[in-house]
Amino acid sequence: MFESLTAITVIALGKLGLCLALCLAERGFNVLGVDIDEQRVNQVNHGVAPWYEPGLAELLARYTTGSHLGGGSFRATTQHAQALTHGDCTIVLVPTPQESDGDFSTRYVESALAALAQSLTEKHLFILSSTVLPGTLDGVIIPLIERVSGLRLNEGFGVCYVPDFVALGNVINDFLRPDLVVIGESAAVYGDVVATIYQRLCLNQPAISRMSLISAELAKVSLNAYITMKISFANTLANLCECIPGADVDAITQAIGADRRISPHYLRGGTAFGGSCFPRDVSAFLRLAEVQGTQAELQRITTRLLMCAGCYKQDSLCRPMKLFCDQRRQTHRV
Numbered sequence: 001m002f003e004s005l006t007a008i009t010v011i012a013l014g015k016l017g018l019c020l021a022l023c024l025a026e027r028g029f030n031v032l033g034v035d036i037d038e039q040r041v042n043q044v045n046h047g048v049a050p051w052y053e054p055g056l057a058e059l060l061a062r063y064t065t066g067s068h069l070g071g072g073s074f075r076a077t078t079q080h081a082q083a084l085t086h087g088d089c090t091i092v093l094v095p096t097p098q099e100s101d102g103d104f105s106t107r108y109v110e111s112a113l114a115a116l117a118q119s120l121t122e123k124h125l126f127i128l129s130s131t132v133l134p135g136t137l138d139g140v141i142i143p144l145i146e147r148v149s150g151l152r153l154n155e156g157f158g159v160c161y162v163p164d165f166v167a168l169g170n171v172i173n174d175f176l177r178p179d180l181v182v183i184g185e186s187a188a189v190y191g192d193v194v195a196t197i198y199q200r201l202c203l204n205q206p207a208i209s210r211m212s213l214i215s216a217e218l219a220k221v222s223l224n225a226y227i228t229m230k231i232s233f234a235n236t237l238a239n240l241c242e243c244i245p246g247a248d249v250d251a252i253t254q255a256i257g258a259d260r261r262i263s264p265h266y267l268r269g270g271t272a273f274g275g276s277c278f279p280r281d282v283s284a285f286l287r288l289a290e291v292q293g294t295q296a297e298l299q300r301i302t303t304r305l306l307m308c309a310g311c312y313k314q315d316s317l318c319r320p321m322k323l324f325c326d327q328r329r330q331t332h333r334v
């Protein structure tokens with residue numbers, strides 16, 4: 001098995017899953033998309049993009065009108081069991097929303113993998129790409145698959161964790177030209193398969209880092225915890241510059257961003273970070289540190305800065321300054 005890996009299933013045709021499925025098709029894979037939402041499945045099978053994402057409508061149209069040039073294909077279904085007959089490998093990209101205690105909810109991941117494990121008879125590779133709290137695969141998901149299928153890890157099935165480092169509004173480009181690919185693997189043989197898939201998917205040559213499942217889970221939340229810290233630093237600097245006549249935060253961030261140790265990305269004074277992932281991942285990182293009994297003061301302060309962002313200094317700003325700030329204001333989202 002896995003020798004001529006051309007058939008891949010993507011579970012969940014959400015903001016990331018649908019784009020990933022179509023990118024894989026574009027790069028020559030025969031892709032089956034599975035979603036529990038029948039209306040969404042019908043929509044995409046008829047070539048209707050459910051939301052705006054640059055390049056999505058065009059890509060979808062190509063695969064539903066048969067006008068694509070590559071050797072790949074794409075179709076969608078609501079039947080999880082079809083994943084196991086479609087091919088040897090399934091990518092799971094269901095949502096993992098934040099719970100009130102700061103943890104990620106794994107209910108969608110559990111329900112998707114339980115549905116798949118029910119029909120598991122032949123060796124299969126499960127690739128989880130949803131963001132999860134570190135420890136979820138070893139502690140929750142693998143025992144669940146073993147229990148439901150009656151098979152054992154690395155004998156009846158393999159598991160890899162490949163987190164996505166993409167930003168909404170640039171999802172397709174980020175999938176095709178990522179800076180990095182992180183592969184967490186239950187055994188090297190499965191990591192080899194995933195590396196082959198991503199080498200074929202990517203139009204560039206990203207750094208591919210292979211590691212244990214827990215390290216990959218940690219890498220994902222660490223990256224977002226670091227970026228939010230960087231954004232908060234730029235905003236703190238912007239605050240300071242607003243108090244000092246003549247100080248220009250953009251001139252400063254542009255200058256210091258040229259230093260390789262810093263880099264210019266996500267280093268502009270503006271509004272706080274937002275979107276669904278940044279706040280959730282930084283608070284998950286913080287909670288994980290607390291549970292492990294270690295200090296994560298930088299993330300505690302970053303979370304506090306997020307809470308007070310938007311109210312600082314604003315009331316005291318004179319109108320011309322407010323206009324200036326509004327022009328400069330930008331929102332960082334992932």
Ligand SMILES: NC(=O)c1ccc[n+]([C@@H]2O[C@H](COP(=O)([O-])OP(=O)(O)OC[C@H]3O[C@@H](n4cnc5c(N)ncnc54)[C@H](O)[C@@H]3O)[C@@H](O)[C@H]2O)c1
Pocket residue numbers: 011012013014015016017034035036037040093094095096108111112129130131132164165166167168276277334
């Ligand atoms: N959105 C981002 O910018 C971003 C960036 C990086 C990582 N992520 C992570 O990627 C994952 C997916 O995020 P998203 O924004 O694509 O989610 P989304 O909310 O857009 O996806 C929702 C889709 O999942 C489907 N779904 C739910 N349960 C299912 C099941 N059991 N089987 C099949 N389909 C199911 C729903 O019907 C819906 O179509 C999350 O873990 C998220 O944290 C998101």
